[in-house]
Amino acid sequence: MTERGFDLADRVAARQDSTLYRDIAPVDRIAERSYFAPDPGRDLPVLDGEEHLVFAANNYLGLTQDDRVQDAAAQAAEVVGTGAGASRLVTGDTLVHRDLERRLAEVKGTERALAFSSGYAANVGTIAALSPDVVFSDEFNHASIVDGCRLSGAEIVVYEHRDAADLERRMAERADAAPEAAADESWLVLTDSVFSMDGTVAPLEAICDAADAFGAWLMVDEAHATGLHVDGGGIVQREGLEDRVHVQMGTLSKALASQGGYVAGSDTLIQHLVNEARSFVFSTGLAPPAAAAASEALHLARHGECRDRLWSNVGQLRNGLESVGYEVRGDTQILPVVVGDREDALALERAVRKRGVVAPAIRPPTVPAGTSRIRVAPMAAHSRSDVEHCIEAFRAAGEEVGLL
Template structure:
């Protein structure tokens, strides 16, 4: 029996279902990626019209380096000197001086013997976890989707422990130890800064539990790279205890790509066994050069970032909003998904981009605005954002 064309793929029905559940999303192109931008005049997208320049409070460009002229100049110079693209897998003919220079700088930043740049943070996670090929993986329940997918691809037995709960991890490892086979390889994997809750994993205690069972520890520093000196791992002096450090170049560093840092044998293994590295065109040289320059500039922006974060948090809490976490990511939790979407829409009308985050990205009943102040936001822009959020909250009925 032959299948009819399109059998089983009613995509319009799937889209209608998303619409009914308040889960359908659309693209809203901007003409810039810095802390402020105009909505692009794309008639196919029909974006809202703003009377003035909009202010972006939902990007991961925490240090404002995506719009820094010095970072752009480094990218432009690399494009002219090396080329706009690597042209091939780095194991073929795509390995350039820009890659090697960035990797030396990343290794120094992370206190590691060596680093390896991937085309994205997602590729770094899925490729690394699968290439390590552990027998058992212990994974925080709120780990990023790229970690979750890497765990799936690995084929390992998976144990999910309660979010940032070391007792839950310890209990899970103890139970598994009772039935473990000789020589099993165990991997504990966690984000350091969680991108939706804005909290930090208890890394020292996690390392303690992992050490008790001879497990490796892998930490994804995507939202910590650049914001903290050496990431959370470096700031907490855990470099010697964390076996695998990951990060991204596309958030606080304002470029594109991902990386892994660790021992020489780790990196040698990954460049031979991580399929997302072996079978992917190398990171674009301009992105590599931009990230390296951003690493040099990051320290000068950190104080401004934390001052802006404190100002926004204090303002939101004074209004009565429930603000989670204790980092530069500020989840403003309102609970109901419709209320979160309504807040998002009213803020857009006021020229503030602060996206609503809904299930399945976050658990049911915890829909929120995800605010991410940047080091380059001015006092006037922060005042404008806070005033708009207060007015929107009163209109929607969450204040």
């Protein structure tokens, strides 16, 4: 009989041979310091005896272990239930979801917001539901944006990374090539606000200008910015662009210490997504404890001191890493320590980990060739001595592997 299956063993072996194979490593808790276990496969994990400082997570405000966030989740589980039990269009729409969405809309300066079961689902479902004729997408946009563009069936135009002038040129070329046809098309511009591997920020005001010049809609992914800026908002709020961005998207699973995603915009946009976004319609609603945890975390991001602590740690860590001789890129809480060579990045990751600090090596194809780096991300929960330990670990590790 002809074999028409899949030789997965060869695919896995190819990844291992190219140093692109990835394990998943269990931890005892999600916090600024954790015990890790090697990937046990199907067996139960056995934790290492040494606790490590975690400078690798997106738990930027360190709220996963906050008593108030945990209490909100526990209370929702007790009162509402541990799971939504159905699509929100059936019986899975609760008061906890509505409270979260009210707070999100308030922070994002929009009429309404809608919570999805994941950030990926929010991006894919929203882009496909808008069904644009043409999308203009930054070349380094997140995979969920790329997949959403593909699923939408739109013609995809990729513009150069963080280059509003190139975006405007490509829009002008499209408009000039077939003026009558282009006049009837729906256009959607898509960009991350913070790019997660580089820690850089999109030039949102210039992108707004380009979109406005051609009557296009703009959708901004605030996954790595939500909760970190003015009043608990993102870059859109920092730049005062709420009235110029048609669709604001973000996650609940990073700074908001929970799980899920959201979209914020006009009342009409949310009504449309409730009816047309397949990843919303055909998914069980976000678990009530997750919604309650995110809502409380957003409240703390707005009114607590965690944002100030985060940015203090970011400044201390950046200055320290640069002072010992590293090139540190980025303009945000994400601090890429640029190494260049893939093998050097992996060696530095291992040497830093040996000194009790977990920070991942990022290498091609995730980043361009020759730009391998260690992605360092402090949390608000780190103490000043934690940050000093991280700096010293990088100094000693860099000397050990010959990078300093």
